[in-house]
Amino acid sequence: MTTPPFETRDPGFAARVRASFARQAAMDTLGATLERVEPGRVHIALPFSMRLTQQHGFLHAGMVATALDSACGYAGSTLMPADAGVLTIEFKINLLAPAQGVRFRMEGLVIKPGRTIVVTEGRALAIDAQGREKLVATMGATLMTVTGRDDVRH
Amino acid sequence: MTTPPFETRDPGFAARVRASFARQAAMDTLGATLERVEPGRVHIALPFSMRLTQQHGFLHAGMVATALDSACGYAGSTLMPADAGVLTIEFKINLLAPAQGVRFRMEGLVIKPGRTIVVTEGRALAIDAQGREKLVATMGATLMTVTGRDDVRH
Amino acid sequence: MTTPPFETRDPGFAARVRASFARQAAMDTLGATLERVEPGRVHIALPFSMRLTQQHGFLHAGMVATALDSACGYAGSTLMPADAGVLTIEFKINLLAPAQGVRFRMEGLVIKPGRTIVVTEGRALAIDAQGREKLVATMGATLMTVTGRDDVRH
């Protein structure tokens, strides 16, 4: 995916995203960590864990989606005002191959940064013991910028 | 959602689905349990847990998706032959309201049972302390029936 | 699909929707007509036409989507303020069976009427010469209420 260079409206976007990520208990449950936080782009690292598998021993599609949704949501968040919150309106995920690997990289990227609606794309890469990467899922996620609500911030 | 009456091709479908669910480590991580297993319809119960939340304290959209995807996948599985495996090709989820509640019911329903492709719909209901239900998410999931692969069974 | 009873904010919603539909040149190109206009629900009728087919002689999936998108959009529009415009943010369509029939009914229904975001579902029914109906496609569409823009009204 190629991207235009994005400009943030909040110079403190990276610290804001990292603080919010730290409050996502679901990321801790997954064992996920923030890898890259740039304007319009966020990568999340996820080690394989048996606790996250479906019945065939692959990563559960929903767990792939959980990490990808956070990657997409925070990619959008990097471009939002400092006091805005981000909500996922909807996402779609295509599972291209079994999510097998020793670790995964979930990439979120802004495609269209609107004032209210932000459209993002995500890609899940499985990485094997030799470091080889394989695309296992793609996501399209639509976000809404929320302002003026105390229960939805950052 | 209204549904046609579905006929299973495997009289042992309920035991098969329950055994497969028990092998989904992700469901154990979520604290999810199987509630209803009928031809073409599966309900999964999920208690609220702080471990599954996003930054505002709501259930993470991906965790909602994880339980809904299993509900949809097993709804499809009830109609499949005994030796078939089920894979999710894609799903889309719309988040209608914050996933707040003391517990949740994830409903999966077959809309179109094809030989290879099975189309399902899911609904996530949040239930508050008074037992009131609220629709918080809808899913559309497309499944594939897989036969003859030892690594993808049930 | 079951629906809550919806209340419109504009008593003139039906006339407003019919006037807007008449301005959609694409509906005329399709030969589509408005059938039912109720709060939160719009049906569009579409006769089969060779001009709308794909290579196998079925209705083109995109043409099914065009009529369904209008049904969903106008379903949302019935609940919007008199001066608001409606834009489709995204939609997803599942093609369940070949779109074969002498005519089609496209049903749009509001699932969640929000102030800014409105979520809808659509169903395409093919009707044969004997009047038998068959579900051939389902849609999920997300709309945005737009106010204060002169180029996006009704």
Next chain:
Amino acid sequence: MTTPPFETRDPGFAARVRASFARQAAMDTLGATLERVEPGRVHIALPFSMRLTQQHGFLHAGMVATALDSACGYAGSTLMPADAGVLTIEFKINLLAPAQGVRFRMEGLVIKPGRTIVVTEGRALAIDAQGREKLVATMGATLMTVTGRDDVRH
């Protein structure tokens, strides 16, 4: 979007795709033409036409989807065996900006060529009188390879 180099299984893929496109009456109704036909990639050109508009005078989202769906479907078709047919299982489209322009280019690209399931992505570009391009929509479409059915070929 970057793509791996794809190999076709049918050296006559381009002629086959062009012949099938010529049988899609819907493309003629749109005024669409085939621009590029390569392994895993198809571009369709579409001039603006008032006949295809919605109520604000933009191209109707469904008409954008119709041309994009054909671009994605034929992109998949280039990689299929000579005797196979292609069916769209589902697609999702995000409308990023009003579809305004003097002409449009609809790009379809294969992301994952499977034996049965083929996943594709599409992009709709609006082109103004000065030749400037703007991304107005993205699509994700899932196709199925169909063999052995006389009513679904090419």
